Amino acid sequence: MNTVSVIPERCTGCQCCEMVCSLSHEGFCSPSLSRIRVKKWEEISVFIPIICQQCEKPPCVDICPTGARERTPGTDTVMTDENRCVGCKSCLYACPYSAPVLHLLTKRTMTCDLCHGQPLCTQVCTAGALSYGPEGILSTEKRRAFAQTLLHSTRSR
Amino acid sequence: MIKGWTGKRLRIDLGFQKAWVEDIAPADLRQWFGGRGLNASFFVQHFPSPISPASPENPVAFAAGPLTGTLAPASGWTSIASISPILDPPRYGITRMAGHFGASLKGAGFDQCIIQGRANRPVYLWIDGEEVKFEKADHLWGKETTGTTVAIQEEKADRSVEVLCIGPAGERRLPFANAIHRLSWTGDHLGLGYLFGVKQLKAIAIRGKKPITLHDPQRFLNLCLGLKDRIQKDRKIRRLRESGAFSLLEREGGVMMKQGTGRLPFGSEKQWAISLRTHVSGRQSCFSCPVHCGVNIEYQRGYFGGIHPEKAWHWGPQIGVYNGEWTLKLLRFCQTRGLDPFLAGSLLTRILEGVETGPLSEEDLRQADGIEDQGEKAFFILHRLIDSSRKEFDLVASRCPENEDLDVLADILSFCLVVVNRLNLMTVSNMIDLVHAATGYALSKKELRDTIWNILQMESRLQNKQLHPTDESPLPHFGEGQISEILRKEEHHNESIIHGTAS
Numbered sequence: 001m002n003t004v005s006v007i008p009e010r011c012t013g014c015q016c017c018e019m020v021c022s023l024s025h026e027g028f029c030s031p032s033l034s035r036i037r038v039k040k041w042e043e044i045s046v047f048i049p050i051i052c053q054q055c056e057k058p059p060c061v062d063i064c065p066t067g068a069r070e071r072t073p074g075t076d077t078v079m080t081d082e083n084r085c086v087g088c089k090s091c092l093y094a095c096p097y098s099a100p101v102l103h104l105l106t107k108r109t110m111t112c113d114l115c116h117g118q119p120l121c122t123q124v125c126t127a128g129a130l131s132y133g134p135e136g137i138l139s140t141e142k143r144r145a146f147a148q149t150l151l152h153s154t155r156s157r
Numbered sequence: 158m159i160k161g162w163t164g165k166r167l168r169i170d171l172g173f174q175k176a177w178v179e180d181i182a183p184a185d186l187r188q189w190f191g192g193r194g195l196n197a198s199f200f201v202q203h204f205p206s207p208i209s210p211a212s213p214e215n216p217v218a219f220a221a222g223p224l225t226g227t228l229a230p231a232s233g234w235t236s237i238a239s240i241s242p243i244l245d246p247p248r249y250g251i252t253r254m255a256g257h258f259g260a261s262l263k264g265a266g267f268d269q270c271i272i273q274g275r276a277n278r279p280v281y282l283w284i285d286g287e288e289v290k291f292e293k294a295d296h297l298w299g300k301e302t303t304g305t306t307v308a309i310q311e312e313k314a315d316r317s318v319e320v321l322c323i324g325p326a327g328e329r330r331l332p333f334a335n336a337i338h339r340l341s342w343t344g345d346h347l348g349l350g351y352l353f354g355v356k357q358l359k360a361i362a363i364r365g366k367k368p369i370t371l372h373d374p375q376r377f378l379n380l381c382l383g384l385k386d387r388i389q390k391d392r393k394i395r396r397l398r399e400s401g402a403f404s405l406l407e408r409e410g411g412v413m414m415k416q417g418t419g420r421l422p423f424g425s426e427k428q429w430a431i432s433l434r435t436h437v438s439g440r441q442s443c444f445s446c447p448v449h450c451g452v453n454i455e456y457q458r459g460y461f462g463g464i465h466p467e468k469a470w471h472w473g474p475q476i477g478v479y480n481g482e483w484t485l486k487l488l489r490f491c492q493t494r495g496l497d498p499f500l501a502g503s504l505l506t507r508i509l510e511g512v513e514t515g516p517l518s519e520e521d522l523r524q525a526d527g528i529e530d531q532g533e534k535a536f537f538i539l540h541r542l543i544d545s546s547r548k549e550f551d552l553v554a555s556r557c558p559e560n561e562d563l564d565v566l567a568d569i570l571s572f573c574l575v576v577v578n579r580l581n582l583m584t585v586s587n588m589i590d591l592v593h594a595a596t597g598y599a600l601s602k603k604e605l606r607d608t609i610w611n612i613l614q615m616e617s618r619l620q621n622k623q624l625h626p627t628d629e630s631p632l633p634h635f636g637e638g639q640i641s642e643i644l645r646k647e648e649h650h651n652e653s654i655i656h657g658t659a660s
Contacts, residue, residue, distance in 0.1 A: 009439065010439075012439070012440045012441050012442035012449040012451070013441060013442060014442035014443065014444065014445060014446050014447075014449060015257075015260075015444055015445060016228070016385070016445050016446075016447065019227065019228040019445050020228055020378070020381075020382075022368070023227075023228050023371075023374055023377070023378050023381075024378055026368070027371070027374040027375075028368035028369060028370055028371070028374070029226060029227040029228060029368065029369040029371065030226075030264065030366065030367065030368035030369060031264070031317075031366075032264075032366040032368070033368055039316065039317075040316060040317065041316065042306065042339045042340050042341070043303050043306065043307055043340060043460065044460050045438070045439060045441055045453045045455075045460045045461075047441075104366065104368065120382075123382070124228075124382070124385055124447070126385070126389045126398075126447040126448075126449065127440070127442070127449050
């Protein structure tokens, strides 16, 4: 199963992902129309993109009272059916990330649809904070990076 | 309906605590685009002759461009204009600020924001869409910039708010104080901190949520993706990204070498850069920029980002400091107090030079001591100070634009000067295409040339400079100048590409 993985240490807060998401999905440019949101703490220079992780056991699907949140058959995505969504926001509360966002105009929730298998946010993220692939890649990469620092510290001793 | 632009100007009077919205005529937008052009035309209309920078009427103008707040690469800059206290005599001055401020101004629904008047007690402006509030800032007065930014965001219970604030230096009305945004990006070379301080304005906090409409979203998306891809793959950019803006230092160094210290041990600048690099902890980027050249520094539990080489240079080799630790200490001081590193740096250069080599020699001092009359003494010292100084005393740090016309073009479209003018990663045709896709306005190259020429003329009129395109002006590239040259080169280049693929 492929997802968008986030490495927050690499995020520089440029908001390119927000822009490309809102532009490609809604035709407007606005961080508030994006399905990915960059949270910032400028005094410690920390930027963390929050995006739907397409959970294996999505709490949003369990809690949705109208059955609007569901896993789309044939894809990896968990999506909101706009016709059934009543905008009760319970998925926002249930999600451990609070990743679903309210659409500025329709007031229904929306989450990442992986751009039909080619997420644009991962293409424009030149900082390397966002990547798309099987979940295994992220953990392998992180493990490797950690091993490398270990290697450096033992070598330099 | 206007696309790309918002077509609105926010006017604020701090004295009467009033805010109102004006429409900007579409014809004006098409003529001046935005940023520097809009600001200059506002001043020509309302303030053709300079007024005192300390007077309440003196407007501080912020303006974004038609591409600010969109996906267009490196388009996050803001143009700022006012009657500047650091120019002698005080007159119209401009500067530009990188970062996210312009994008949030645009998101609030404005192309331009003009602040006038003087508050009778410290305030900060809270702009939430079209709602503008004048919030008390007594509890923030005296606070450092970091504390102010965080306090305002917590007061509004929203960390996504963008804050532009001054520190104690601005409150004390030092002419070389600046305003800082996201604790990284500053509006320098203008005395912005002084202007805020005079108006008793501690900060501007903006939350912008309005979507920006585009003429042809699909084409705009494709153009931006293509451009971002090209910029990302560029060799110069890769170097910039790997080693931060320090990679530009070699070029900066040659121009701004400190004079009068004699020869330095070989490689000391390199050592200085290396010692700075040991404190690097990640990067920070302007709005919608694929370059991420801002370098974050972690120093003594304090973080500061967006270090650009010029800033570090002014507190490093420029003043003879070759110890990275001290450079960081000085920069940190500037950042928290809200001092302009360029101006404060050049002032310090002068003072330090005085301490080291002494414009007043011991002999001078002895002579001065012998003078009875206080007036004569003052004259003697002043005379010695001015006449014996070997170096030109220039408070405004020297900047050498590589191409003035491209500077103007970048400023009116709110593009990054480094990407457009220094590294030339976007062609003029690219920018024209982007403007067309965003606004639906297909501008010809001739119109662009006229606009740039008109803006330069307006500015020189505001600054009481006389420009004659045919004369030997100090700027040799006016009118039928550089922009035409660039366009010719671009066309030639395109032709050769077409020719190359055909053959």
